[in-house]
Structure formats: C-alpha cells, structure tokens
Amino acid sequence: MRSPGIPHPRLPLPDAEQGDDLAAFQAWLEEAIPLLPHLGLEGMAWQDDMLVWELRLAPNLNDKGTGFGGSLTAQSTLIGWSWTTLWLRAQGRQQDVVVTEASQRFLAPVRGDYRLECRPQDKYAAAGLSEQLADRGKGRITLVQRLYCDRTLCLEACGDYAVLPAR
Template structure:
C-alpha cells in the first residue's frame, strides 16, 4: 500500500532500467505516485521514438468552464512532459539525477476541443549531444525542449522550456 506523499520528503527514485528498454507503463505508475496530480491529467498512452516523447490525453479531465482545454492543466502537462523527456533520456543512459524546469512559456494557438496528443522534442537537433557534453565536463547541464499539442492535425498549443540536470549530491 502506498502512503500519501508528505511535503518536504522526496519520493524514492524508480530503479534504473539497467540496460533494458524503459518500461513506460511502470514509469507512468511511478510518476503518478511521485507526483499525485499526474493521475488526474488524463494521460492515456505514453510512447517514445528517437528523440520524441508522445502522450495521448483525454480532454474530459482537463475541461474549463467553456468546455475546452483548461490552460492551467495544459501548461502543467507541457511542463511535466519536458521533465519526463529529460528524466527518461538520463535513465536511458544509466544516470539517476534530479531534473528541474528552469524556464517555461506557452503560446495558445487554438482551443483544445477533443482528445489530443502532446509531443516533446529537443528545440535543437544537437541539444542532446550538447547536454551529454556538459554533463561529462561539468556534471550538470540544460536542454531546451519544445512541446506541441495537437487536436488531430491542428496545432493548438506550443510550449518551450529549459530543463536543468542538477549536479549529483
């Protein structure tokens, strides 16, 4: 049985995948325990391919008073997805480190009117390699990520974030 989270007490890390592909269902379950609001965000499916992380989400738990996507929920999702992208990238390399969002911004382009997908990728193709170099040289680093929210083929929201890998303690 999982005990409720307590302020000021870190949640235990998920063991690294040890040379195996990441079990995204297990990661999502751990994430829901580590960050309680995750279970209310309507994440139906998580997938990774190359340098992208894609979530399929239900609109119903994220509705606003107008019957469209609530900007605060969508913003939380984009910020969390960037954190997950970087955390999974590190885990794939056998690195267990703390990740934080340093900056984030969103641009709302159209109302979100149906279930949707959120895709996170590096802002620059060379971003992951540059981050790997910084981690090797300095033990910390940052990467810029972009999250794009689509209803069908329509781009409804674009977010940008800078995520930092903190030095080991």
C-alpha cells in the first residue's frame, strides 16, 4: 500500500491518435485510487464526448438498501476527473487534474445496478479548455454527471475541474 504524500506513478501516454485502452486505464486507476476497486465499477466506455461507467449497486448500499449518497458522490467526482484526464491524454498532455467545486442533486433512490454518464456542460467547453491550455498552460472545465438506474434519472451532479500547469 502506498503511503500518504507519495504520488502514484503516471500511466504512460497512449500513442498519438490512438486514444487510451480504457481497460488498462481502469486497471491503473484502481491501483492509483485505492477506494475505486470497492465502488463496483464494471467498465467504462466513450459514447461521442460522453464517458460512461457501468456500476453495481451491491457495494454501494446504504442502510435502506438503496444507493449510498457518499459512494454516488465519490463516483460522480471521480468520473469527472477521469473524463478530464482521458481528454488531456488524448491531446498528448500529462497534467494533474483536481476537482475545485462539485454539487449533487439526488432525484430518486438508486434501487439497482446503474449507469453514470459524464460530459462537458456545453458543446464549447472542451474547445475553451484547449484555448486556456495553449494560452496559459492551465485551465478549467465544467462537467455534468448524470446517474441512471434503468431509465430513471437518480442523480445530477456538476463539477469544475482544474488542469494544473505541467510540472
């Protein structure tokens, strides 16, 4: 187990124009963030500009037998961090990402396995981040996360993610 204050080794960047192998990224992420293997992440995929995670409810139960808000909050924050990190990697950039602000609205109980989706808040957000990185070497992006159990929207979240200057 890693000690506090010791960063996890970075995952090498993918070859230009190849994109990440999401299974390899998930395996690295499970090593880098010790909580992740306990959150029921079954897999991830891209659907256009949206990152989608498939998750199991069983490891995220609360005392009422539905989704535990703390787990759902951690997952919504982490998928946003992952979206930003994967987007940077696709641009050939290896920079640190941190969440600076996040909010959640719980709309319905999560009663079964679920899907978590993450995409930019608007269609210009990624282009705006590209411009910020080109101009200043750092930037911010706002991402929206939505959690669905079957067709029911159970959670909406929003997070601001900062890309720190390259070290």
